[in-house]
Amino acid sequence: MDKKKGTLHLRKGMLKYLVAALSVCLVLTGCGGTNGSNGGTNGSNEPANTNQGAANKTNDTSEKSTDTDKSSGEKVTIELWGWGGTFQTKYAEIVLKEFEKEHPNIKVKYTVDQGGTDKLTTLIAGGTPPDVAILDRFMVGQWAAKGSLENLQQFVDIDDEVSADDYYPGVWAEANYKDQLYALPMSTDNRAIYYNKTLMKEAGLDPEKPPVTITELDSMAEKIFKKTANGSGYEQVGFIPWMNQTYLYTQSWNFGGEWTKGDELTPNDPQIVKALEWMVGYAKKYDMAKINKFNDVMGKTGINPFWTGKVGFVVDGNWILNDLTSNAKVKPTFEWGVAPMPSADGYPQTTWAGGHSWVMPKGAKHPKEAWELLKFIGGYKGTLLWAKRADAGNDISAMPAVNDEMKISENPNLKVFVDLMPVAHYRPVTPVGQFLWDETFRVQGLALNGKGEPKKLLDEVKKNVDNELKKLESK
Template sequence: MIQNEMSRRRLLGLGVGLGAAATLTLAGCGGGSSTKGSTAAGNGGKEYTGPKVDLKLWNGFTGGDGDIFKKLVEQFNSEHQNIAISVITYEWQDYYSKLPGAVSSGNGPDIAVMHMDQLATFAARGVITELDDVAKTLQLSEGDFAPTVWKGGLYHDKRYGIPLDMHPLGFYYNKAVMQKAGLDPNKPPATKDEYTAALTELKKSGVQGFWVSPFQFTGGMTFYSLLHQWGGTLFDGEVAKATFNSDPAVEACTWLVDMIKQGFSPANVGQDADYLALKSGKNAFNWNGIWQINDLKKSAGLEWGVAPLPQIGSQKAAWANSHNFTIVKQRSADNNKVSGAKVFINWLSEHSLDWAKGGQIPARKEVREGAEFKALPEISALAPELEYAAFPPASPGLGEVMVTFYNAFNEAALGKKSPKQALDDGVAKANKQLEDNRKKYGS
C-alpha cells in the first residue's frame, strides 16, 4: 500500500490523541454576540424554507471514503436548492489543529465532522453548539442508535454530536495461511483456547501467526480491547484517576507480551508490518480497523475473511470510535445557516447506508437492521461489536492522556519494561495530566 494511504488509515480512527495540540488554543473560540437571520425558516432539521445559504463543511475523509462522502453531499445539494454545501477536506491531524484557530478568527466551517472522543474537548471550549433541539424535533432517541454511540454524543448531559457511524477493530484472517497449517479457513478462532490452539498449529507449520505491533495502530488498540475484555477500565467513573494498571489491565498486557515471548509473534514489529504481513501471507491473524476492508477487497488473489474480535478475556469488547456531525459556533451567528446545517445533518444520517459502503457501520439502528446493509457481508460482519464497543469517556483534554496510555503499552511490547512497571509508570504520568485537565477545563 502507498505510504500516504497507510498514514491516512492510521489516522482515520484516531480521534483521541489528534486534538492534543489544539487544546491549548481553544479558549475564546466561537460564541459571538451578534445574530443574523433571527427568524430562520427552520424547525430543528426537518426542513428549511428560508433564503439560500452557503455552508462550509470540514472533514478528514481523505481516502476512498472521502469520494463517497462528496458524492452524498452532491446528492444533497441537488435535492435542496436553498442549501449549498461546500466540502473542505484535511488530514485528521491537520483538521483538529486548524479548527480552533479558524473558528476564533471567524473563518471556521459551519458543520464539522468530529470523532466522538473529541466532542467533549471542543464543547468545553465553546467551539461547537448544542444539538438537543435537533434530536427532539426529529424524535431521535437512544432507541434509534446503539446506546454506546448515542451516549457518546453527550457532554454534561447536553448533546453536541449526532452520530453518523461506528468504526471498530475487527479480526482479519488469511484463509490460505490457515489452510496450510491444517486449520479450517472458514472457522476463525473465537475464544482464548481456540486462538491459542490455532497459533500453536501455525507455529508448527513455521508461521508466527499473530504479529503484535508495539504501536497504537494496531497493538495499542488491541490492548485497549483486551483490557476491557478482562473487565478493566482506563479510568475511574469520574475520569479523575487512571486505572489502566489494574490487575485485569496487567493480565491483558501480559497476555499480549507473552505472544512475543512464546514465539507466536516476532519482536519489534514495525509500523503497519503486522497488516502487510497478513496481506503477503507471512502471518494469519491481524486485529485492525474496519477501514481495511475496502483495501483488502482490492488485493487480487488474497483469500481473507473478517469477523468480530475473539473473546480472549471474560467478556466481549472491542476498541471503537464514531464520527459525529457537529455545528460550529460562529462569531456572528446566522440562524438561517444553522437551520440549513441541521437539515443536512438529518439528511445524511438518514442516508447512512450509502456511507456504510465506505467502510463504516451506520449509527442508525433501522439502517443496520435493513436487508441492504446485511448485503454488505464484510462490513455487516462487524456490526455485532456495536453492542459492546468500548468508547473513551466524554472528558475534555483526554487526547494527551491516551497518548500516555499507548506509550505505556509500547514500552511493555518492546520489552523496555515489564507490563506492570510500564503501566504503573504510565498511570503516574496520566494522573498528572488528568489533574492538569481539571485545572484547564474545570471539573
C-alpha cells in the same frame, strides 16, 4: 418520535441493542475506517489524505444569494468545513445538494479543511469559525471540555427529529460530554479477527472453527508460527498482539478491562494490566527482535500483512475488506474468514468503535440553520444518501436503520462487524482523551521491549492522566 435526553437515551438504546447482541455470542486520534479514497479514515482513525490538490477550493452547492437572517425569508449562507478531494465533490453532489432542495432558504458553502484541527482551533479562537465542521468523534469530549463546541442539547430538547435510539449506544455516548450532546455521528467502524483458513488447515486445525477465547488463540497461534530456514526470523506468524488494530486499548476490552469508573479514569484497572502482561508474554516467548524483523519484511510488501498469507490471525477493521477491490496488489490465494475477537476466559466477545462526527464550532454565525444541516447530514436522510453512493465499499453506518435499509448484513464478512456494533466500546470521553491515548502507546512500547513492568507502567499512566486533568481544571 418522542423526544429524549442524553443519559436516558443511552440507557434505553443500550437495552434495545444489547438484546440483539446476544444473538452474536459474542477498538492517534480515532477511528476508524471508511474507504480513504472517499475521504474517510484509515485504521488508526487519522483522517486519510484529504486535500488531494483541492486545499484552496470551495464548492457552493446552490446559486449565489445574499446572507440574511432566516426570519426574513431570504437565503442564509452557512459554511461547512470538510475533507477535500473526491469526498468534497461527492458529498456536495449526493448529500448537500439534496439538503438545499429541502431547505431552499439555506445555501451551503463547502470549505476544504486547511490545516486540520489546529486551523479550526484558530478560527474558533478568532471568532470566525465555520457553522458546521467534521471532527473525529474521539475528540468531541476534549473539545467540548475546552469550550470549542456549541452544546447541541439545546436543540435536541426542542426537536423530536433527533433521538439516541437512532444510533448505536457507543456511538451516541461518544458524541456526548457530561450528558450533553455536542456532535452528531457521521461514520463508524469496529474491529474483528481475520483468520487464515489455509494456514489453520496446514497446522492441523479446523479452519471452520476460529478461536473464541484468548486461550484458544494462544494455542492455535503457536501451531502456526514457523521460523525461517536459518532460524533468524519467522517465515510466517500465528498472531502478534500489537499488529494492525490490536494494541492495548483493543485487548483491554477483550480482557474485561474498564478505562473509567464513574468520573475517574482507570488505566491501571487490573484487567487492563492483565491484557498488557499477556501482550508482553508474546514479546518474550516469540522474541521481540524476530517479530520486528518479520514486521519489517511485511512493511516492504506495501499491503496489509494479513493479505500476504503469512499471518494466521490478525485484528483489524471492516475497512480492510475494501483492499480486495481497491488494491491491485491484494489478490488472496488462500482461504480466509472473519469472526468476533477472542476474549479472556469468562468474558464476552466484544469490539470497540471509532469514527467521525459533525459538530457546530463555538461561535457559529447561523446556529439555527447549522442545526438544520446537522440533523440532515447526521440524521437518517443524509446518512442513507451517503451510504447509497456507488463506492461505499464496506462502510458501516452509525445508524442501525440505515444498515438495515442497505442490507449490508447480507455480506457475511461485513455482517460480523455490524452484529458487534450494539456492544461496541468507545474510548473514554474525557478532556485528556488524546493524552491518555498517547500514554497507552508509550507504556505499551516500553513494556514490550522489556523496559518496565505492566503494573508499574500503568500506575504511572494513572498518575500522569490525573495530573493532566488537575492542570486543566486549574485553568
